[in-house]
Amino acid sequence: MSVTVAWYMVFAAVLFSMGAAGVLLRRNALVMFMSIELMLNSVNLTFIAAGSELGLIEGQVAALFVMVVAAAEVTVGLAILVAVFRRRSSANVDELSELRG
Amino acid sequence: MIDYLWLLIALPLLGAAILILFGKRIGEPASGWLASALVLVPFVIAAVLTVPFLNEGEPETVFLFSWIPMVGANASLLWDPLSALMTLIVTGVGSLIHIYSVGYMHGDERYPRFFGYMNLFIASMLTLVLADNFGFMFVGWELVGLSSYLLISFWFTKPSAAAAGKKAFIVNRIGDWGFLVALMLIFAAFGTLDFGVVFGQAGSLLSVGMATAITLLLFVGATGKSAQIPLYIWLPDAMEGPTPVSALIHAATMVTAGVYMIARSAALFELAPVTLAIVATVGALTALLAATIAIGQRDIKRVLAYSTISQLGYMIMAVGLTAFTAGIFHLMTHAFFKALLFLGAGSVIHAMANEQDMWKMGGLRKYMKITFVTMVIGWLAIGGLFPLSGFWSKDEILGSAFAKGGFFFILWFIGILTALLTAFYMTRLIILTFFGEKRWDDGVHPHESPSTMTVPLIILAALSAGAGLLNTPVRLGLEHFLEPTFGAVEQVHPPEGITLWLLALASLVVVIIGIFIAYFRYGRGDLPTEEGGYWAAALDGYGVDAFYGAVVVAPGKAVASWLAKVFDPKVIDGAVNGLGYATRSFGSTMRVLQTGWVRSYAAAVVAGALGIVLWLLWQGGAF
Numbered sequence A: 001m002s003v004t005v006a007w008y009m010v011f012a013a014v015l016f017s018m019g020a021a022g023v024l025l026r027r028n029a030l031v032m033f034m035s036i037e038l039m040l041n042s043v044n045l046t047f048i049a050a051g052s053e054l055g056l057i058e059g060q061v062a063a064l065f066v067m068v069v070a071a072a073e074v075t076v077g078l079a080i081l082v083a084v085f086r087r088r089s090s091a092n093v094d095e096l097s098e099l100r101g
Numbered sequence B: 001m002i003d004y005l006w007l008l009i010a011l012p013l014l015g016a017a018i019l020i021l022f023g024k025r026i027g028e029p030a031s032g033w034l035a036s037a038l039v040l041v042p043f044v045i046a047a048v049l050t051v052p053f054l055n056e057g058e059p060e061t062v063f064l065f066s067w068i069p070m071v072g073a074n075a076s077l078l079w080d081p082l083s084a085l086m087t088l089i090v091t092g093v094g095s096l097i098h099i100y101s102v103g104y105m106h107g108d109e110r111y112p113r114f115f116g117y118m119n120l121f122i123a124s125m126l127t128l129v130l131a132d133n134f135g136f137m138f139v140g141w142e143l144v145g146l147s148s149y150l151l152i153s154f155w156f157t158k159p160s161a162a163a164a165g166k167k168a169f170i171v172n173r174i175g176d177w178g179f180l181v182a183l184m185l186i187f188a189a190f191g192t193l194d195f196g197v198v199f200g201q202a203g204s205l206l207s208v209g210m211a212t213a214i215t216l217l218l219f220v221g222a223t224g225k226s227a228q229i230p231l232y233i234w235l236p237d238a239m240e241g242p243t244p245v246s247a248l249i250h251a252a253t254m255v256t257a258g259v260y261m262i263a264r265s266a267a268l269f270e271l272a273p274v275t276l277a278i279v280a281t282v283g284a285l286t287a288l289l290a291a292t293i294a295i296g297q298r299d300i301k302r303v304l305a306y307s308t309i310s311q312l313g314y315m316i317m318a319v320g321l322t323a324f325t326a327g328i329f330h331l332m333t334h335a336f337f338k339a340l341l342f343l344g345a346g347s348v349i350h351a352m353a354n355e356q357d358m359w360k361m362g363g364l365r366k367y368m369k370i371t372f373v374t375m376v377i378g379w380l381a382i383g384g385l386f387p388l389s390g391f392w393s394k395d396e397i398l399g400s401a402f403a404k405g406g407f408f409f410i411l412w413f414i415g416i417l418t419a420l421l422t423a424f425y426m427t428r429l430i431i432l433t434f435f436g437e438k439r440w441d442d443g444v445h446p447h448e449s450p451s452t453m454t455v456p457l458i459i460l461a462a463l464s465a466g467a468g469l470l471n472t473p474v475r476l477g478l479e480h481f482l483e484p485t486f487g488a489v490e491q492v493h494p495p496e497g498i499t500l501w502l503l504a505l506a507s508l509v510v511v512i513i514g515i516f517i518a519y520f521r522y523g524r525g526d527l528p529t530e531e532g533g534y535w536a537a538a539l540d541g542y543g544v545d546a547f548y549g550a551v552v553v554a555p556g557k558a559v560a561s562w563l564a565k566v567f568d569p570k571v572i573d574g575a576v577n578g579l580g581y582a583t584r585s586f587g588s589t590m591r592v593l594q595t596g597w598v599r600s601y602a603a604a605v606v607a608g609a610l611g612i613v614l615w616l617l618w619q620g621g622a623f
Helices: A005-025 A029-054 A058-088 B002-026 B030-054 B081-104 B111-130 B134-152 B159-190 B195-205 B208-225 B234-240 B243-252 B254-264 B273-295 B300-320 B324-351 B369-383 B389-404 B408-434 B451-470 B477-481 B498-522 B533-539 B541-593 B598-619
Strands: B060-068 B073-079
Touching (some): B073 B081, B081 B111, B081 B254, B081 B324, B134 B254, B234 B300, B243 B300, B273 B541, B369 B498, B389 B408
């Protein structure tokens, strides 16, 4: 039983769903970040798999772009998180609902 | 030489720009002399350019620049005998009145501004007269209305002057509406506004109905500018402006724009006999109506104002009879003697310390001899006494009406009746002003005006006396001169032979009767009181102003106040407020979505992404 591209796709979908569930269900901001990383990397996996299957270099290029953006996003996000934590001694996102309409 | 034609418009326009912008630095009287020079130089240029027409010269057009080429409206000038004659009248009479104003406006705090406006008027009028297409003519037509407004309300701190300026402008706008619609119809019919094409192809392209529609609308424009029934009401009020303005704009030049426009469009009017009959009838009725009102006026300038309306009626009647040369001839002689009479009246008003009521004058002939003599010449000229100018020009019109016969015989009779009334009210004016006992207040010291005012009076008096000889039945000089313009048009001429002399004799007798009636009424001691009954009605202009106030102005005000008090707060404000209310209520409904929880937003994003994926799968035929 050989490992085809469909395996990678299914695996990526499972990873993505776990990540999405983590973002929706967890309250700790740090864990939410980790879940987002999970989602991003599952997408990277689909890019790489598809690129390798189709023999295109663009898959890897897109993955590299995503990594760069993810790194930047994590930097900013963690900085905000640290600032919030300093004020409130808590990383619970449900408490940050001042913008409620 | 014809290349310098544009200077005719450019010089006064330059003067207007300089005087309005830097007038205060130039001061008095330099700004007055500058303005006068910038009208006198165009007069000289025009005179030189007119010389070729005396030797069978051909009309010329001078192209200046493209304006709206697709409708044939360019800044392009037509130099033919008719425009040359009009230019000479406008700049000639205009420069005399400018010089007169140097003295008359002395001491006015906005002296340079006055001359700036006057120069603007001259430039506008020359644009109107020289344009070689209806579009450019309309530019002049509107600018003339603007400068008229500026000059009537020149003393705008007086509420009556400000109101008079507004009235003139608004009433003129009604006429302009007709003119503008006529231009649209002309463009629809010919595809261009160019005079050459329009007049050249009118005969082959226009149906009678279209020609009637166009000419009737053009005539609406003419009734506004040339103060005919029903739009004449602005002109008496326009006397609120300084007297030189009344002389230049509201007697000699601007008000003749309608007559000029009809004469210029002779090739169109020729095709619409119905319009011509209406034009002639309106002209005759205006002449008679205004003359009967002039009889009852007490203000010296208002007598002359109604007299102007009456004389304009003669001119309109002439062009309606297709006696275009006669109309233009009367336009010219009227420009001379009416400018003279207005300037003379201005001289009197100046001497009487701004008193305009003739009942408070009298006996002035001893105090202002030059004004008196020139005014007498003007009086005899407008009255139509042989051999002064008014006699020749008016008789040519009356003779033409007589020659046309039939229905127009009635118009001839109205004309003769008007001549009688004209002689009567002008004699009344002269006697009340210059003869009899003095009736002015003690503080007034009448004196002759300075020479800047009397010299123009003398020149105009000479012209009023002599200009009639340009076109006598014996020698039709003007007729021949205007041949290149009216050559293609069939004109009506006065009868020839013994009939002509009998007609002239009849009108002369009528004029003398009019003078004698006035003499017996006013010239022998006690003056009649002239109160109540007919005199009150005439003094009030038969209540036409009140009538228009009730029929036109009051409904207009009612509509405006309904718009202001009902439509604006309910509908306009209601729409704006409703929009605000809708936005707010939409916002307060939607704010429940803003939970403030990041996770709920993330859930929305995921749900949306899931929805898109499902939709794509469905589109792809997965289920």
